[in-house]
Amino acid sequence: MNYLTVENISKAYGERTLFEGLSFSLHKDQKLALVAKNGTGKTSILNMLAGDDTPDTGSIIYRNDIKKAFLPQEPKLDPNLSIEESIFNTDNPTLKIIAQYEKALKQPEDTEAYQKAFDLMDVHQAWDFETQYKQILSQLKLEDLSQKIKHLSGGQKKRLALAMALLQKPDVLILDEPTNHLDLEMIEWLEAYFAKAAITLFMVTHDRYFLERVCNEILELDQGQLYSYKGNYSYYLEQRDARIERETVETGKAKQLYKKELDWMRRQPKARTTKSKSRIDDFKTIKQLAKKRRDDHEVQLELNMERLGNKVVEFHNVSKRLGDKVLLDKFNYTFKNDERVGIIGKNGTGKSTFLNLFTQTDTPDQGKVIVGSTVKYGYYTQKGITIKPQQKVIEVVREFGDYIPLKKGRQISAQQLLERFLFDRKKQYDFVEKLSGGERKRLYLCTVLIQNPNVLILDEPTNDLDIVTLNVLESFLLDFPGCLLVVSHDRYFMDKITDHLFVFKGAGVVEDFPGNYSDYRAYESSQPAPQAAEAPVKKEKTNWREDAGSKLSYNEQKELKSIESKLSTLAFDKKALEAKFNSPDLTQEDINTLSLELQELINDIELKEERWFELSSKLED
Structure with missing residues (x-):
């Protein structure tokens, strides 16, 4: 269709x-x-x-x-709304029903509104969608739904926009x-x-x-x-x-034919027959094909970097905190001159802070970072470069240097470097404001490389770069003879250029893994899943029959103890069932089946909690 x-x-x-x-x-x-x-x-x-x-x-x-939904690179969100308000402020009718139900849950005294919202969830079969909705938010680490958009980072906004697009069910x-x-x-x-x-x-x-x-x-x-x-x-x-x-x-064939036809054209008299005119038209077509050139501009970067001594960068018992969060805890490592390290980990575990410590743009709380005297950094950050108004592409690069030395005594000018990075001569004299986001990143890469570093740090270098440029960058990095550190979520990129990984686990833990990203995922998949911690049951007071003044009978005391034991078991079962939703192999049918099981379990918990509160209320007097 x-x-x-x-x-x-x-x-x-x-x-x-x-x-x-x-x-x-x-x-x-x-x-x-x-x-x-x-x-x-x-x-x-x-x-x-x-x-x-x-x-x-x-x-x-x-x-x-x-029905269509669009996730742009720069999402347009209302800064005054919260995450939850943004999600529910869509055209999806099921989300509006869930919003009504969530609101009713926050007002337990209004039993009529709760019952109405509950019935709507049943009628529109919104329970399964609610489970998927919560799963999507959980996977995208959008946990504090009350947070205002204006307080979110750029990454959080992109993840929220992605969640909103998925939840529209376009x-x-x-x-x-x-x-x-x-x-x-x-x-x-x-x-x-x-x-x-x-x-x-x-x-x-x-x-x-x-x-x-x-x-x-x-x-x-x-x-x-x-x-x-x-x-x-x-x-x-x-x-x-x-x-x-x-x-x-x-x-190649067209070029040969073009030469032959060119000779014929030069020998032609001025008076041309109909047959000649037809052949002339064919000649024009052949000429166009023969002149066709592939415009790939393959980059061959053979930088002759400054000598890098035996001492590069050393970390000695380095610790770093951000508020109450531990980012590094007594970290020790000595980098070598041919080091090729990939840095991975969840957002907020300290990867960018580590790079700032490495380049001495930040200082540790404890310990020392010692940098060798011959180190010359090239630091490609996520922030990019600040462009001056009316500045041209070639002017940006020339601020950092007019040329760089190549091997065998050769050199390359700023203009030639830009050509190798897919900026033709005409493009070099365009204003930077006219460049696309990816072209600006490519230009920024040129400004880093023209400084001829021997220690290269790349923080998310693949964002907004096209695949052609990525292939060019990978070819360069494979030949780069210095020390290389890369933070990237691009698994293909990491697999191709890194020898080992620093895996940031959080809470200051950094694991040194000997292999690339695919090796690491294979290793992780082979490990047994951790046991889920048992969470206490949240007991919310709902409508129960007040019977103050009466004491529990023997049978009621036994029932109360039995309910407490069963609630503990049910809480564990609920946790285990919810964990199954994290499996990437789930089909839609699996999700529907698990959702029904989860709802039955929740209903059972709610019934037992209601009876528990009813019996407990008798003990309050």
């Missing part, structure tokens, strides 16, 4: 044409990813599909009654870099969620494992042409290479 048809769309900003004459379609249950270089219009296409922008020419047509979900600002655990949960869900997706993402495991079709925009590959990322790579090889062969 066709959900969306895009016909001959084009978009230009002033004299700059992003794309023209693009056509494609999206069908039910397709999980389609758009792959293209930064600055070629990926975000513009997403905005058009979401209805936030319009093409200059062409049309975008959705099937009638199709027919078509449009996603712009959905894995940005998610930690690895969240990405793997989202990956499993999309792989199992009966949902139609159109996305832009640089996460190649995500493409591999979620998408069933890749749409590539290359030099103004769209190419469709009906398979995952591995299939796309294989077929793309085959296409490029065919084009290379065809271009």
Whole structure:
């Protein structure tokens, strides 16, 4: 079933044409990813599909009654609303029913409102959706629902916008870099969620494992042409290479034919027959094909970095706190000059703080960080660079240097470095304000590398970079002879360039794991699951029959003790059942079955708690 048809769309900003004459379609249950270089219009296409922008020419047509949701890179949220208010302030009728039920739970004295909300939950079968709603919020670490949007970090806002998009239950979900600002655990949960869900997706993402495991079709925009590959990322790579090889062969043949036809054209008299005119037209076509060049600008970075001595960076009993949170606890490590460390861990466990200590932009509470005298840092941070008004691309790089030395006594100018990083000569004299988010990140990378560091620190370098640039960056890092530290949620990137990992576990614990990220996940999966701690039962006073003044009979005393024992068992069973929802292998049918089991268990707990309060009230007098 066709959900969306895009016909001959084009978009230009002033004299700059992003794309023209693009056509494609999206069908039910397709999980389609758009792959293209930064600055070629990926975000513009997403905005058009979401209805936030319009093409200059062409049309975008959705099937009638199709509901769509959009996750942009920079979510637009009301700063004065809380997380909970933002989630419930959507068009999903089931969420409004859940909102009414949640409100009733906070006003137990209004039994009529509670009963009405409870009945609505039953009528609209909202119990299963409530379970999924809470699961999504839990997985995305949105726990304090009363927190105002204006107090959230950029990552929290992105996760909230993602939760809101998922909870709308759209027919078509449009996603712009959905894995940005998610930690690895969240990405793997989202990956499993999309792989199992009966949902139609159109996305832009640089996460190649995500493409591999979620998408069933890749749409590539290359030099103004769209190419469709009906398979995952591995299939796309294989077929793309085959296409490029065919084009290379065809271009070679066309060049030979062009030379032959050029000789003929030069020998032609001025008076031309109809047959000659036809051949001239063919010549123009051949010429166009022969002149075609692939504009990949493959980067070959052979930096001749300054010598790095035996002493690089040493941590001696380093401890660091942020308020009551322990980030490092007596950490010891000596970095070597060929170190290649990947840094992973949940958000808030101290990864960025560790990098700040490493580069001495922050100081430890206890212990020492000793930096070698020959160390020259190159620090790529998440904040990026501050751009001056009316500043041109080439001017930004020249502020950090006019050239860098290469091996064998050669050097490369700032202009040549930019060309290698996919900025052609014309682009170099554009104002930086005109660049896309990914192009700005690419420019920032150039400013770090032109300083010729021998210790390179990259904090989430893959965010907003296109796959072409990522391949270029990976090739450089594989050849980089210095010390390398990388914080990234891009598993493909980490697997390719790191030798071992620092795993930040929280509470100051840092584990040194000898392997890449896939090795670590395989190891973690082989370990037995930890036992869930038993939580005390929360006993809320509901409506019970008041019978003050009476004492418990012998049988009632036995019943009270029995209920207390059963409530403890039921609490443990509830905890175990809730833990099953965290499995990434759950199907929708599994979720529905578990939801029914959980609701029966909750009902049983509530009945026993009500009887417990009834019996306990007799003891109060």
